[in-house]
Amino acid sequence: MKYYKIFGYIVKSSFSIDEAMEVEAQKYDIFVEMGMPPLAVKEVLETGVTCSVDRQIAWFYMKGIGMYYIAHGNHILVWKEGEGMTELIRNYHLLGSAFSLLLFQREVFPMHSGAVEKDGKAVLLLGGSGAGKSTTNMILRQQGGNFIADDITPLQLKNGKVMVSPAFPVQRVCKDTALRQKLDFDRLTYINPEKDKYAMFLQEGYCKEDIPLAMIVELGLTYADAIEVRRVDGIEKINLLYHNVFQGLMLDVMGITERMHQSIFKIAQKVPVYQIIRPINGFYSEIIAQKILTMLQSC
Secondary structure (H helix, E strand, C coil): CCEEEEEEEEECCCCCCCCEEECCCCCCEEEECCCCCHHHHHHCCCCCCEEEECEEEEEECCEEEEEEEEEEECCCEEEEECCCCCHHHHHHHHHHHHHHHHHHHHHCCCEEEEEEECCCCCCCCCCCCCCCCHHHHHHHHHHCCCEEECCCEEEEEEEEEEEEEECCEEEEHHHHHHCCCCHHHHHHEECCCCEEEEEEEECCCECCCCCEEEEEEEEEEEECCCEEEEEECCCHCCCCCCCCCCHHHHHCCCCCHHHHHHHHHHHHHCCEEEEEEEEECCHHHHHHHHHHHHHCCCC
C-alpha cells in the first residue's frame, strides 16, 4: 500500500499513482483499490446502463476500459475490464471524473480550473476549453508562481478562510502551447488524443499545503480587438461559480445540499471575481498573466 496527498486528502492506494505526491502516513481519508464492482452493479450494467450517481454511491463504466465505483466519499474501487485501461488511462480517469464525484459526495466543490500560488496567495483560473487556463498557469509559474492545480481545484472554507487544496503536480498543456513555450517533448507524456494534450510531471515549483484563495479569474474569448477586464459582483458572481464547477451537471443529479449552498455564498462574499476577455485571434497569455499579477498585489 502507498499513501498520497491528493486534493488535500490523505489517500491510501493499493496501486501506484505516479502523478500524485507520495507521503508518509498511517491514517487516511480515502481508500483506492483495484477490484470487482458489487454484483448488483454488474447486473445493472448488463441492462445497458453505463453510469449511476447519487450522494452515497456513484459509478461509471467505459467499454474496453473498466469501471470506477465511488462510495460514501471515502472509497474508490477501480475495475479493469480490458487492456484499454493502461496505468496512464486508469489514473487519468481516477484523478479526474472519479475524484470529482467523490468530492461531490463530501459536499466539496471541485472547480473546473487551474490554480497558481504567488506570494502566499492563490489565484483560481476558470474558463472553457481553449480559453487559456493551462497556458496562463504556466506563464504565471514562469513569473515566480507555484503550481497548485491544472484541471480540478477543490474549494473549502477552513477557519473562516477560503482555502485551495493542491491537486497533483502534473501540468497539462496542448501541443500549440508546448511548441510556443519551447518545451522538450521528450519530457512530456501524451495523454489526450482528442484535445491533443500532453502532461508535464513537475519535479519542483508546486505547492504541498493548502493556500488561501485571494482572487478568481474567468478567462474568455471575444471577436473584439482588445482585452477587456471587468469585475463580477452580485448574483452574477454566484452564477459564474456554479457554471464553472467540474462536471457541474452532477449538481443537478445529486442535488445541492444546504452546506454546499452556504459554502458557495460565503466564497462569493469573501473572494473577488474578475473576467478577462481576450481577442480570439492572437496570443495574449503573457499580457493576461501580467494583469493578473498586478491585480493580485491589491488583494
